[in-house]
Amino acid sequence: MAIRIAYFSWKGHTQKVATALARLVNAELVRIEPPGEFNIAVGAMKAWLAMKSQIRPTKTDLAGIDVLIIVTPVWSGKVPPFVNEYLSAVTGGAGKPFHVIVEMGARGSESAIAAVKNQLEKKGMRFVSSAATVERDVDSGGYTATVEKFAAGITGK
Ligand SMILES: Cc1cc2nc3c(=O)[nH]c(=O)nc-3n(C[C@H](O)[C@H](O)[C@H](O)COP(=O)(O)O)c2cc1C
Structure with a gap:
């Protein structure tokens, strides 16, 4: 897989x-990156307005890929504009399953997950599962149980 x-x-x-x-889960990792410096206040605003911002060219075609997992921070209760740009550029996903993990300070996981879900479902992709991690657990190492459980749901192990 x-x-x-x-x-x-x-x-x-x-x-x-x-x-x-x-x-x-033995996955290929693809980093979504802005082309250079960005203004965080503008980024927060664009996230809130569900807008897109340019990213560096990266792998967006799902030819040869069976499962897509989006891992994104929560920004303004939604997702960063760079993630919106990536999602809009995804091709070849029709019929394929996807999963979402959001990482956050405290709140907004559900609306952020919904933002990703809506965009990929519009491409004919099939939502399977989601999870959320919290910044302080990532700092303390306490996030691993969440990630392990999520991974087990994907690989069936
Ligand atoms: C512009 C911006 C907006 C954010 N909005 C939220 C939010 O709505 N809810 C929340 O719980 N955390 C919010 N956060 C906190 C991030 O989700 C959190 O710090 C996360 O760990 C960042 O991931 P990173 O270290 O990979 O950038 C926001 C952070 C930034 C920079």
């Missing part, structure tokens, strides 16, 4: 979650 994890991370927490998950 070919699994791709696409993630965005500004301060490293989401990257930690994505990397741990990639090891557990």
Whole structure:
């Protein structure tokens, strides 16, 4: 089973979650990156307005991929504009399953998951599962149980 994890991370927490998950499910890791410096206040506003922001060219075609996992921070109760850009660029996903993990300070996981879900379902993809991690658990290492449970739901092990 070919699994791709696409993630965005500004301060490293989401990257930690994505990397741990990639090891557990043996997935290809694809980083979503802005082309350069960005203004965080503008980023927060664009997230809130569900807008997109340009990203570096990265793997968006799902040819040869069976499962897509999106790992994203919660921004303004939604997802960063770079993630919206990635989701809008995904091709070849019709009929394929996807999963979502959101990483957050405290709240907004459900609306952030819904934002990803809606965008990929519009492409004919099939939502399977989601999970949320919290920043302080990522800092303390207490997030691993959540990631392990999520991984087991994907690999069936
Ligand atoms: C612009 C911005 C908006 C955010 N909005 C939320 C939010 O609505 N709810 C929340 O719980 N955390 C929010 N956070 C906190 C991040 O989700 C949290 O710090 C996360 O760990 C960041 O991941 P990263 O270290 O991979 O960048 C926000 C952070 C930023 C920078």
